[in-house]
Amino acid sequence: MSRILFHIGDAPCHGKRFHLDCGDDYPAGDPRGLNITDLMKGLAEKNINYYFAEINNTTVKMIDEFSNELTSLNGNKINVLNLGAVDDLTELVTASVVKTISESKSISMHSMRGKKMRTIAVDKSYLTWNKDKMKSLNAVLYTAVFTGGVEDIRHQSIEFVKENVRLLIAEKPFAKGAIRFAYTGFLNGSERSVLKQSASLDPEHNTMEFYKEMIETQVISKVLTDKFFEIIELKKKVNFLEVNLIKIDETGEYFTIEKYVPGEFVKWMNNCGVLNEDIYSCTLGRNFYK
Incomplete structure (x- = not known):
């Protein structure tokens, strides 16, 4: 099964770790207590393909931090797409779905499918x-x-x-x-x-x-x-x-x-x-x- 998270953002999340001085009212992090490691762990465990549609450059550091968390958990690399206009959204989503299905098909054909794999953190x-x-x-x-x-x-x-x-x-x-x-x-x-x-x-x-x-x-x-x-x-x-x-x-x-x-x-x-x-x-x- 192919799973996709398509995320559109024009500003970073709370927490000074995720931006370069964007006027954050909650520099210590999410006020509801959401933890980025736990969130990324869920994506990695479910083998979800994460696509982020970038509208401006304020989200660059956030995505870098998200990517570091995901790769440390052996998750899929975040695919960053540039969303120049609303009219481009349909094309971006379609291309992302096609790419994910193609990769999933490749994995299903692979000789390692169903094998027990080593659990080693990438650093x-x-x-x-x-x-x-x-x-x-x-x-x-x-x-x-x-x-x-x-x-x-x-x-x-x-x-x-x-x-x-x-x-x-x-x-x-x-x-x-x-x-x-x-x-x-x-x-x-x-x-x-x-x-x-x-x-x-x-x-x-x-x-x-x-x-x-x-x-x-x-x-x-x-x-x-x-x-x-x-x-x-x-x-x-x-x-x-x-x-x-x-x-x-x-x-x-x-x-x-x-x-x-x-x-x-x-x-x-x-x-x-x-x-x-x-x-x-x-x-x-x-x-x-x-």
């Missing part, structure tokens, strides 16, 4: 690369190697070269996707890395074979992408990160590991193949015929 502050908040562990790094081309995909295996490494990894994840938690870390003390662990507690999703399958998909995608851009000769290119496998000596846990890439990111496709049509990209959205 964005762990993206600060503070080594004092990291555990130091011995680990084995398995580097994925594929020397063939497109014509070799069907019959040539991907090899995994093994080496012992020292790993620093944050105590808490800074983000969570549909199937994995993401942690900051340092490989051999210096290289900033992102480590991802399965969100499922199912033994099937915590084996070396499961992680190798994910990595093999990334490797083959890179081979196909390189061939694609070799044929069409565009200046722009799509690159796939090199993803490898880590096994922690002390616990036997598995993670994928990749280099940290800073910047703002847009998700173009989810794990079930649903495309992001909100932002146009000539490189990612165009069909080429040879």
Whole structure:
């Protein structure tokens, strides 16, 4: 079932935490005793998709605070929409409903559906690369190697070269996707890395074979992408990160590991193949015929 909260606001709620000096008569918070953590917990537990129609910039801090509460509770990210005029409202609501149904359909198709999931609080502050908040562990790094081309995909295996490494990894994840938690870390003390662990507690999703399958998909995608851009000769290119496998000596846990890439990111496709049509990209959205 798809659940949507569509919130329209031209002013922030009570409490100085939620605004920048808006002349609040109740700076200590809601006079009825409403608590933002309890309210957001209810949204997270019911898996409600929260859309906020922004009329002016006085509500920016409020939504930031709401978002921090929701993400700390593993709730859905708040979708902020700009409501320029009343005439735009029907279009905004319709687009929000369509997007939510599409995402719900994707989740229902997902391999993790019905699985028991890890309950871990996400904390964005762990993206600060503070080594004092990291555990130091011995680990084995398995580097994925594929020397063939497109014509070799069907019959040539991907090899995994093994080496012992020292790993620093944050105590808490800074983000969570549909199937994995993401942690900051340092490989051999210096290289900033992102480590991802399965969100499922199912033994099937915590084996070396499961992680190798994910990595093999990334490797083959890179081979196909390189061939694609070799044929069409565009200046722009799509690159796939090199993803490898880590096994922690002390616990036997598995993670994928990749280099940290800073910047703002847009998700173009989810794990079930649903495309992001909100932002146009000539490189990612165009069909080429040879």
